[in-house]
Amino acid sequence: MSKEKETGKEKGRIRQLARYYIPYKGLFFTDMFFAMLGAAITLVIPLIVRYITSTVVEKPLEQATGEIIRLGILMIAMVLVEMYCNFYIAYYGHVMGARIEHDMRNEIFGHYQKLSFAFFDNQKVGHLLSRITSDLFDISELLHHGPENIVISFIKLIGAMIILFVVNPMLACVPLVVIVVMLLFALAMNSRMKSAFKENRRRIADINSQIEDSLSGIRVVKSFGNETEEMRKFNAGNDRFVDSKKVSYRYMGIYNSGxxxxxxxxxxxxxxxxxxxxxxxxxGAADLVTFLLYINNCTDPVKKLVNFTEQFQNGYSGYERFLEIMSIAPDIQDKPDALPLKNVQGEVTFENVSFHYEESKENVLSNVNLHVPAGDYVALVGSSGAGKTTLCSLLPRFYDVTEGRILLDGKDIRDVKLKDLRDEIGIVQQDVYLFAGTIIDNIRYGRPDATDEEVIRAAKAANAHEFIMELADGYDTDIGQRGVKLSGGQKQRLSIARVFLKNPPILIFDEATSALDNESEKVVQKSLELLAKDRTTFVIAHRLSTIRNAKRILVLTENGIAEEGTHKELLAKGGIYAHLYEMQF
Structure with missing residues (x-):
């Protein structure tokens, strides 16, 4: 990319960043006003000092004393005004930065919600987390401190230089020459610091991912006694982070010391x-004193510009990472003319459906044709990797078909609103995810506006009410992170209660009982059968014993649906299903 294009791209990014000030422009301009007022006061006070030392002290004693007292009161008043200016930009400026951070966090989190499974399949949670926490904090610090530091620095620096040239042009050339050299030095170090800060962000994101992965799997870690191995992996990432920090600190050390x-x-x-x-x-002596006082007004802005450069590198590299995520368009979204979905009966049709994942050209599903009338119960079996879960993931559009189409009540699911589609589908998975919080909150997740009575009714339908009431706090029991305080069967029944509460016309059971013991499986299976009554139901079965009574069993292979029939019919054929059954029993 040419330098002109790169420069134009960076200008565009800065303009995009500046738009976050728009909702708070009143606060922004007030902040700038007090920043300029405070900077102006620091320029005026040395002039008053010069006037006292060069003119007032030469006057008669009584006149000089009175004027010094008046000027002293004026300077004290100016100091108090400057103090308020500094308070305003420190407090309200930070509030503005926090609000902008809040807006950007809402924006990126909302964008995360729109992205499909394909995106999350290739991302680490720690990396995504760092973009919504540390990156946004650095951006907000830049947006708060950046403009005021630049304004204050330029007012002080330019104002001080003008006054110095008025006092003595020859002497004023000294700080001017040194400041020019300082700026050249700063520009020389700028690009090196930028790349170093970017590398720091990548390394801290890796550490976040390692921590998240290790803590999420802490039970596996302890069950294998692999605490030392986790510590080794963490130390390796931590050491890499220190190495990248050393590089950035070396540049910072050269920069700051210089x-x-x-x-x-x-x-x-x-x-x-x-x-x-x-x-x-x-x-004259008074002019030299004035000069030395204004020297501080020349060096202080330079120090602020040093801080601004560091903030800019942190904030801008964070913003580039923010834009990387925001530039990823959701690959599954509503068409502009998407239709609402109402009065769904639950008739599902797959027409010549093929699918492969983005990173692979090899089809997981090929030419699948399937018609499921409303209210039918269909069981899907097949060897691991045959595409059972993938087939069911296409119905709620977690992924879009590569070829063919899927119809719901005769409508192509890509032509209807995505939220409406997913509102009509309930999913019970093998790997149940419960959120940190209470039991009632987790069940209510199925329909957030449900009343307590409706939640309890759903729990009873899912055979969960009895064990819930045996807990110390009943429905208000805190279940811990991911429901660690509950058994597998209990967690599964809560997930079924969620779907009962949602009350959709279409159900997907993704190996919902395969991880349970026999006793829990019987209870959960009873709940699933009750839930499936009069609903279009797709069951992905690992244990064939759970689908013996299914009226329609489909055997899925890499080439599509290979066999279809009841349990007895498929056993009589002596084909793939019979082979799978013999392996299990």
Whole structure:
């Protein structure tokens, strides 16, 4: 990419970033006003000091004393005003930054919700988490401190230089030359620091992923006694992070020490040159004092610009990562003319459906044709990898078909609103996910506006009410992260209660009982059969014993539906189903 295109791209990004100020423009401009007022006060006070030391002290004692007191009161008042200015930009400026961070966090989290399974299949949770926490904090710090630091720095720097040239043009050239060299030095270090900060972000995201993975699987870690192995993996990532930090700190060390040296150098050279000018009678003592006071007004802005450069590198690299996510368009979304879905009966038709994942050109499903009348109960069996779960994932559009189409009540599911489609489908999975919180909140997840009575009715239908009432806090029992305080059967019954509460016309049972013991399986199976009554139901079965009574069993292979029939009919054929059955029994 050419430099012109890259520059244009960066300008576009900065304009995009600036739009986050729009809702808070009143707060932004007030913040800028107080920043400018505070900077102006710091420029005025040394002029008052110069006036006192050069003019007032030469007046008669009584007149000089009165004027010094009045000017002293004025300076104290100005200090108090400056104090309020600093308070305003520190408090309200940070509030503005926090609100912008809040808006951006809402934006990226909302975007996460729109992205399909295909996106999350290729992402680590720790990386996604770092973009919504540390990255956004750095961006908000940039948006808060960046503009005010630039405004304050330029007012102080330009104002101080103008005053210095008015006082003594020859001496004013000293800080000007040093500041130009400082800026050249800062620009030389800029690109190196930017790449170093980017690498730091990648490494901390890796650490977040490692922590999330290890803590989520802590029971597996402890069951294998692999705490040392997890510590080894964590230390490896942590060491890589320290290595990348060392690089950025080396550049920062060179940068900050160089800038500090230049700041001190301005004072030293100005003092030497000023003293030489005084000996030659070209500079008065009051002017030298004024000069030294304004030197601080030259070095302080430079220090602010140092901080701004660091903030800019952190914030802008975070914003680039933010844009990377926001630029990923959801591959599954509503068409512009998507139709609402109402009064769903539950008739499902697969017409010549084929599918393969993005990263592979090999079909998982090929030319699947299937018609399921409303209210039918269909069981799907087949060897691992035959595409049973994939077939059912296509119905709620977790993935879109590669070829062919799926019809619901005669309508192509890609032509209807995605939310409406998923509202009509209930899924009970083998790997139950329960959210941290109470039992009642987890069941109510099926329909957030449900009343307590409706939740309890759903729990009773799922054979969950009895065990819930045996718990110390009943429906208000906190179940821990991912429901760790409950057994597998209990968690599965809560997931079934969720679907009862949702009350959809179409159900998908994805090996819902395969991970349970025999006793729990019987209870859960009874709940599933009750739930499936009068609903279009797809059952992905691992244990063939659970589908013996199914009126329609489909045997799925890599080439599509190979066999179809009842349990007895398929056994009599002596084909794939019979072979699978013999292996299990």
């Amino acid at each position: 800038m500090g040296a230049f700041s001190t150098l301005i004072t030293v050279i100005s003092l030497i040159v000023g003293a030489l000018l005084m000996t030659g009678g070209k500079l």
